[in-house]
Each structure stands twice: as C-alpha cells, then as structure tokens.
Amino acid sequence: MSAVAHNHDHAHGHDHAHDHEHHHKDTFITKYIFSIDHKMIAKQYLITGIIMGVIGVGMSMLFRMQLAWPGESFKIFNVLLGDKWAPEGVMANDIYLALVTIHGTIMVFFVLTAGLSGTFSNLLIPLQIGARDMASGFMNMISYWLFFLSSVIMVISLFVESGPASAGWTIYPPLSALPQAISGSGTGMTLWLVSMAIFIASSLMGSLNYVVTVINLRTKGMSMTRLPLTIWAFFVTAIIGILSFPVLLSAALLLLMDRSFGTSFFLSDIFIAGEVLHYQGGSPVLFEHLFWFLGHPEVYIVILPAMGLVSEVMATNARKPIFGYRAMIMSILAIAFLSTIVWGHHMFVSGMNPFLGSVFTFTTLLIAIPSAVKAFNWITTIWKGNLQLNPAMLFAIGFVSTFITGGLTGIILGDSTLDINVHDTYFVVAHFHLVMGISALYGLFAGVYHWYPKLFGRMMNKNMGYIHFWITSVCAYGVFFPMHFIGLAGLPRRYYDNTNFPLFDDLQNVNVIITVFALVGGVFQLVFLYNFFVSIFYGKRAEQNPWRSTTLEWTAPVEHIHGNWPGEIPTVHRWPYDYSKPGHDEDFVMQHIPYKEGEEQLHH
Amino acid sequence: MTSLLIIVVLVLLAVALWQLTKIFDLTQVGARVAGANSQVANDKDNNLQGYLMFGFLAFIYIITIYCLIYFGDLPLMSNSASVHGKEIDRLMWITVVLIFLVQTVTQALLHYFAFKYRGRQGQQALYYADNDKLEFIWSVIPAIVLAGLILYGLYAWTNIMFVDSEEEVIEIEVYAKQFSWEARYSGKDNTLGKANVRYIEGVNTLGVDMSDPNAQDDISATELHIPKGKKVLFKFRSQDVLHSAYFPHFRAQMNVVPGMVTQFAFTPSLTTTEMRELPEIQAKVERINQIRAKRSEKLVAKGDAALDPYTFDFFIACNKICGASHYNMQMKVVVDTPEEYAAWLKGQKTIAEKVKEEKASQAAENAPATAVDSAAVTAKNDVVSQSPAGQK
Numbered sequence: 001m002s003a004v005a006h007n008h009d010h011a012h013g014h015d016h017a018h019d020h021e022h023h024h025k026d027t028f029i030t031k032y033i034f035s036i037d038h039k040m041i042a043k044q045y046l047i048t049g050i051i052m053g054v055i056g057v058g059m060s061m062l063f064r065m066q067l068a069w070p071g072e073s074f075k076i077f078n079v080l081l082g083d084k085w086a087p088e089g090v091m092a093n094d095i096y097l098a099l100v101t102i103h104g105t106i107m108v109f110f111v112l113t114a115g116l117s118g119t120f121s122n123l124l125i126p127l128q129i130g131a132r133d134m135a136s137g138f139m140n141m142i143s144y145w146l147f148f149l150s151s152v153i154m155v156i157s158l159f160v161e162s163g164p165a166s167a168g169w170t171i172y173p174p175l176s177a178l179p180q181a182i183s184g185s186g187t188g189m190t191l192w193l194v195s196m197a198i199f200i201a202s203s204l205m206g207s208l209n210y211v212v213t214v215i216n217l218r219t220k221g222m223s224m225t226r227l228p229l230t231i232w233a234f235f236v237t238a239i240i241g242i243l244s245f246p247v248l249l250s251a252a253l254l255l256l257m258d259r260s261f262g263t264s265f266f267l268s269d270i271f272i273a274g275e276v277l278h279y280q281g282g283s284p285v286l287f288e289h290l291f292w293f294l295g296h297p298e299v300y301i302v303i304l305p306a307m308g309l310v311s312e313v314m315a316t317n318a319r320k321p322i323f324g325y326r327a328m329i330m331s332i333l334a335i336a337f338l339s340t341i342v343w344g345h346h347m348f349v350s351g352m353n354p355f356l357g358s359v360f361t362f363t364t365l366l367i368a369i370p371s372a373v374k375a376f377n378w379i380t381t382i383w384k385g386n387l388q389l390n391p392a393m394l395f396a397i398g399f400v401s402t403f404i405t406g407g408l409t410g411i412i413l414g415d416s417t418l419d420i421n422v423h424d425t426y427f428v429v430a431h432f433h434l435v436m437g438i439s440a441l442y443g444l445f446a447g448v449y450h451w452y453p454k455l456f457g458r459m460m461n462k463n464m465g466y467i468h469f470w471i472t473s474v475c476a477y478g479v480f481f482p483m484h485f486i487g488l489a490g491l492p493r494r495y496y497d498n499t500n501f502p503l504f505d506d507l508q509n510v511n512v513i514i515t516v517f518a519l520v521g522g523v524f525q526l527v528f529l530y531n532f533f534v535s536i537f538y539g540k541r542a543e544q545n546p547w548r549s550t551t552l553e554w555t556a557p558v559e560h561i562h563g564n565w566p567g568e569i570p571t572v573h574r575w576p577y578d579y580s581k582p583g584h585d586e587d588f589v590m591q592h593i594p595y596k597e598g599e600e601q602l603h604h
Numbered sequence: 605m606t607s608l609l610i611i612v613v614l615v616l617l618a619v620a621l622w623q624l625t626k627i628f629d630l631t632q633v634g635a636r637v638a639g640a641n642s643q644v645a646n647d648k649d650n651n652l653q654g655y656l657m658f659g660f661l662a663f664i665y666i667i668t669i670y671c672l673i674y675f676g677d678l679p680l681m682s683n684s685a686s687v688h689g690k691e692i693d694r695l696m697w698i699t700v701v702l703i704f705l706v707q708t709v710t711q712a713l714l715h716y717f718a719f720k721y722r723g724r725q726g727q728q729a730l731y732y733a734d735n736d737k738l739e740f741i742w743s744v745i746p747a748i749v750l751a752g753l754i755l756y757g758l759y760a761w762t763n764i765m766f767v768d769s770e771e772e773v774i775e776i777e778v779y780a781k782q783f784s785w786e787a788r789y790s791g792k793d794n795t796l797g798k799a800n801v802r803y804i805e806g807v808n809t810l811g812v813d814m815s816d817p818n819a820q821d822d823i824s825a826t827e828l829h830i831p832k833g834k835k836v837l838f839k840f841r842s843q844d845v846l847h848s849a850y851f852p853h854f855r856a857q858m859n860v861v862p863g864m865v866t867q868f869a870f871t872p873s874l875t876t877t878e879m880r881e882l883p884e885i886q887a888k889v890e891r892i893n894q895i896r897a898k899r900s901e902k903l904v905a906k907g908d909a910a911l912d913p914y915t916f917d918f919f920i921a922c923n924k925i926c927g928a929s930h931y932n933m934q935m936k937v938v939v940d941t942p943e944e945y946a947a948w949l950k951g952q953k954t955i956a957e958k959v960k961e962e963k964a965s966q967a968a969e970n971a972p973a974t975a976v977d978s979a980a981v982t983a984k985n986d987v988v989s990q991s992p993a994g995q996k
Binding site for chain 2: 093178327409502513539582
C-alpha cells in the first residue's frame, strides 16, 4: 500500500538509514515531547486533558461551596484566590463568575473535546483501521502542541490582574466586549479569545487528519461497514468539528475586532459608566447565532466519541454483538446532521423571530429519535449477554443511565413553550451536565479503563476502579438530580448568592446537599488519579488482548513500536462484533480471522 | 447535619466496597492463583457488581422519590399568575409524567439486565445482532409521541408569542441596565415616545426623546404595576449589556438586548393580593418565614440585624449573566385590579414633569448656561435609529 509506505517514510523522514524492523533510537525529545507517533500524542492529549480536568473540577468545587454557604469565610478561598478575590476568605462576586466561566470553558473544550476525542481518535483510529500512523504525523504533532499552547494561555489568563474572562463560557457580548461592564472582559477576555483561536486551529488540524486517515488508510478488507463504531463516531465527530469550529473562530475574530479596533459587529446603542459609546448598528443576537452554530454541534462533538467508546466497551464486555450495528451508524449520521440545524433552541427567548423558534423546536425534538434508538440498542446489547463487569463496563452502563436521565429532560428544554420558563435556570444546568458532562466523562473513563493496557502496556487496579465508579455515580446523581427541582422552582443559574430573593430561601438546604455530593465526588476522583498515575509505573503488565476483544488494536504487540505492527498489517475478514458467534470455540472471533469453511455471515 | 450524614454514608460505602473486594480477593487465593491478580473481572466481581447494579436502580428510585417528596412542591408548575401560564403548566405536566414513565422503565431494564446477565464462567451470550422489526418499533413510537408534543408545543408557542396587531393591549416598556430595572408607561395616548441611549441625561435615565410629542405623557417608575385581566405588551430595552427579564410566576421571559427592542405579551390572571391568599403560596411563605426566623436567631446572636419576615411579591429577575451584581438585579411587580392600577398611574409624575423640575432646580442653582445643554441634545437627533414606537 503506497499510503502506508509513504507514511512510514514520513515517520522516519529525518532518519532514513533503516527500516522499522530495527529498533529506532529516539532521543528523549523525539520520543516524549515532539513525538509524531499517534500513540504518544494520544497519551499527551490524555494527560494534558486530565491536568486541565483537575483545574476545572477544582473550580466547580470552590463555587459550589459559595453556593451552599454564601458569604461564609473559607481559608481555602483565600489560599487559592488570594486577598483580592477572596478577602478574609469570603469569595467575591466577580471571581465567582470567573470561576463559572473558566470551569465551563475548560471542561467543554479542554477536557471533553481535546481530552476525549483527541486522546481516543489518536490512539484508536490508526490501530483499529489497521494503519501505521495518522495520515500526517507531523500535523498531528502540531495539533497537539497548539492544544498545549492554548491550554497554557488559558491557565495564564487566570493570573492577570483584572481577572480571567467572566462573561460565562458563552461569552455573549456586550458583556464580554466591554471591560467597563465587568473587569474580566479586559486582558482576561483577550487571552481567552487568543487561547480559543489557537485551540480551534489545533482542533481543525486534528480533525482533518482523522478524516483523511479514516478515508484513505484503512487496511485491506476494512470496508466502511466493517469499521468499529468508535471509528464511525470519531470520523463523524471530526466532520462536525471541521464544519462548525471555523464559525466560532469567525465569531471570536469579530469580537476581537469589536473589542480592539472599534468595529460594531455585535454592539449598538450602549450607555455605560456614564457615557454613550460610539458603537452603532451591530447585534448581540448575531453573535449568539454564530456562537451556537458551533456551540450546539460542540455538545455532539463531545458526546459522539463517548457513544462510540461505550458501544465498543459494551459489546466487548457483554460478549455480544452490538445490537443494530447499521442502525447505530445511521443514528450517528442522523444526530450529526440534525446537530447542525438545532442551534436556535438556545435562543428561544433571545429576541429572534418566534417563527424561528417553531422551526428549531421541530428539529430539536427530532434529534430525540436517533438518540432513543441508540439507548434502546445499548439496552438490547446487554440483554442475554454474559456481562464481564469490568470498571470500563460499569462506566459504559453508567453512561447509558445518565444519558437517558439527562436526555429526557431535553424534551422539556427543546420545546420552545416550556423553555420560556426554565430557560437559564438550574434545570438547564442539571440537564446538560447529566447528558453531556457526566455522560461524556463516563465515556472518557470507560475508554481509559478499557484501553489503558493499549496506552501504557499495564493494567489499572480494578478494585480502585470499582470504588471510583460507584462513588462517582452516586455523587453524580446526588448533585444533578436535585438540581432539576431547584430549576423548576425558578432559581436562575450564574447567581453568586440567592439570598436576595426570599422566595428561594427554602432551596438553600438543597444547595447544601448538592455541594456535599459535589465535594465528595470531586475528592474521590483522587482515587482515579492515583490509580492512573501509579499504574503507569507499577501496574500489572498487560497481556496482548486482556479483554478478549475482536478489533485490530489487540493484534498489535503490547510494546509500542513505530508503525504499530512488526510485520505485515493484518487483513480484515469480518465485522468487529463477532462475539459469541455460534460455531466457534472461543466467544470472540477477531477481525483478521478469515471465515471458516461454510461459516455464514449472521448479521445484516 | 445533613451534609455530615451524607459524607459519613459515602465514606462508609467506600470502606464497605473496599472491604468486600478484599474479601473476594482473599477467597480466591486457593481457587485460581494464576488469574486472581489479572485485573480483569472474574465471576466474583461480576456477581458483586451485578448486585450493586441492581442496588443502584434502587438508589435512583429512592433519590427520585426523595426529591419528589421534599422538593417536589413546585411553585412554577402550578399556580401560574397569567392566562397563558395555565397552558404552559398543562403541557409541562404532560411532558413530565411522560418523562418519568420512560425514565422508570428504561432505567429498570438497563440495571435489571446488568444484574440478570452478569457474567458467569461457561455462560453463553446470545448472538443477536439485529432485528429490523424492533428497530422500526422503537423509532416509530418516539416519533409519534414527539409529534404529539411538538404539535401541542407549537400551538401553545404560536398563541403566546404572536401578538395580534388588532388586539387592544397596554404597552409598557421594561428597561434594563446594570443592575436595575425601570418601567415606562405610555400615558393617555397609549404610545411610547421615541427613545435612545443618546438622550440619557439627568433624570431622563431612559433616554426618552423629549421632543417627540408621544413622549410628553410618558411615565417612568421603578416598580412595575400591571392590571389584572388586561393584556400587557412589554417592550424591552437595555442600555448596556444583555439582560433577561424573567417573570417566573407569569411563565414569561424575554432577553433584553441593547440596540433592539424585544417584546413579550401576557395577561395577568391574579392580583398580588389574590396570589398571596392561595393556600399553596401561604404554605410556602410560612415555610420560608420559619427558615428566615431560624436564620435571624443566628444573626442576632452574632450581633447582626434580623431578617425581615417575607411577604409574597411578584418580581422580575435578571436571568442572563450581566455583570458582577447580576444576582441582585430585580424589580418588584404588582398586579392591581384595573381600578387600583388607574389610581396608581394617576399618582405618578410624567418624565416631562420630572425633567422640567430638574431643569428648574438646576436653573435655581446656577442661573446661566443651561440653554446650551438642551441645544446639544437636539442636535444629536439624526443619530437616532431605533425607537420602540417604530418597531411593531
């Protein structure tokens, strides 16, 4: 295959005196830092994502404490936020908004987009389709380092004097455009925009690479209908990313111009701090359209890879074919298509024409159909299985549970009539955290526990995995289930303190319960961190195929080598879900095993 | 106390899990030495985790029931104070019941299967790859149910959002700025005068164009009074950033966007007094006052002032992040009987009167130099592009 040969040359472009049969001596820098090997880049993405995740979750724990015990003094606030933002340990109201903003940004983009899709697309696309590496290893490396750079800039923005961006992760102007409106819209916001622009460049390079790799570098016999669902999910995710991220970039650039060069794309008729500003003729609603044109597909960019990982983990551990393989692909495509035409459901009460609200209600509720199909297919997959309840499998089942719970409330929010009254309340917070926050995190955890042997050649401790899962899942419901109720009681989100509305006084005890669950759940992530980092060095050495899985990555040796397979790339003879197929001795048949004489294809 | 209890329970749960897995590890020593430490789930793990899965189903049900009992008194799903609110509440209840039904059944299936089919050595899974009939059924059923919800929702949405231009409505402007609200009434001519932020000056905080004849009888207020039983068309304007006018009790909400005028119309169906007399509201207020009394005791012990007892009032809350004090941007809303409303309105001064008074007092303070200011303002007229009266 010429593509493979080319790729091989490329991987060794700087050092062409040998072929991959001989061990290639990497320096520390080419192996661990500026690596062009997809497996190393996957690990870099994962570890960067985990570090950003620690920051993001830590922030949520801080503002949850403020919400449960408003105005109380905590030493930890003073230690972490300093005298300016937490004088005498009492959190200031502007830093509360900054924490909420950066928590949202970090979790959505840096953890769930880069940490999830970046890690597993990089790790699994070449290994599962039978390719030596990504189409362009060099571009892949640039993609990671741009992501790293954007993470660093985002973290730096936390330390500027006027405070980090605090206009909410949706950065609606004019609030995000005018430093007079909130101090975080000064240097902090500029850094936020720069960081996101770099992030988008990184994401585009990654996505283009994934799409090209999946289309061109599949091994012999790997037709599109023999791809594991993970690859389908990553492939479609990359396409949505390519289509929608540039729109966010344009919104960010226009906003940057409004802020720095006096244009009026999003601003008009503003009187602030005692003077009339010159802006004339722009519209914040335009920004909302541009933002959500990315923003909504973004939630599918986050959830589709998780769905793919869960499908794969579930089939392997149920020892059963995934139910309705083609229906799963169709629903991924349907979700991807619909995801690009539903953005207006974030804007039902934004002042746009109510007729548009009707259209977006229609498209939004349509998306429930493919989602329901997926949920039913997962449930049928575990029906009459032989479930191997490994930690990854628990997270996969947990994913389906939270996805259903969180997804169902989408029927309320997607209905423009009902949205009038729950828009921007805690009901929304509960909904999206369960359906795309927690679910996507479960997908990430399932992926990490399942493919850890492939990433690091060692096993994670399963008992710690079990504890991690059960505490996390109890706490996740403990945090977000009651939140629906305070939302239905009318409590607006992004309020620093609810005591100015006596009507909400009786919701205070619920906020305490939520916070306690959040703190415990957050602290128990340390179990995962410990397990993850210690197992890298001290975990039990993994077998080649510990979960007895069918896909190609488990035919590659445990030891990481350039080019993934020491000899020929395996040829594919069957679909990826031949688990417990009658007529075989083992309960799984790997994709590279040819059909026996007289063996029939039993799936459609 | 609750928090302590939750922490204790969760820590004990973690310890119990740890111990259980330890015991299972120990019991395996004799059985399968080779595979015992493989970090892959064995039959013992499957068994334990399967039972826990079933237990988790119980947890989901318990937390649901607990929330329904203790937080399920939802003032925003009944007792709406507007005419269209009843429709929203009905649709809400239908949707919520449906969701609970689906949630209960699917979670039960998921967790029961996880328990029932937990792995055992030698157990054979069923090779069951697809079934077109099943896929068809569970695509069509949600499609039909959702079609019903969509139709109902769109019908209600159209009724709420589209205001018949023939209909007689009271136009009131709700004006937002960091971090307060104001209201403007159109006066006898029932037409709001033109306005733009460029006219803001002194007491004319709403930027009303005082040269517009329609503006002469406009009235401004910091408390929103509306009459029961009359359709009110709210016109929203913001002078600085995005805000959102959230009237939770009226099931109404609309963003307030600088540079344009947004609108929302509803008919109040209960006066403030009537709302206060509803038994559910009285029970809620009493509960809140108990909480406040308890909190006051603590405050007094610390030497602070006690909290005022709470009486029910409607309000507008800002529901779009708008700056540091977003959390305290509210305005009291009073629903009067039409007679009370007329009387209240009569008692208010017009903006023109307020401007005149301000000018008079300024003139008294420093006799010359005022004429120049007003000339500067009229010169800016040509810049004005948006006005509430111009947007229909």
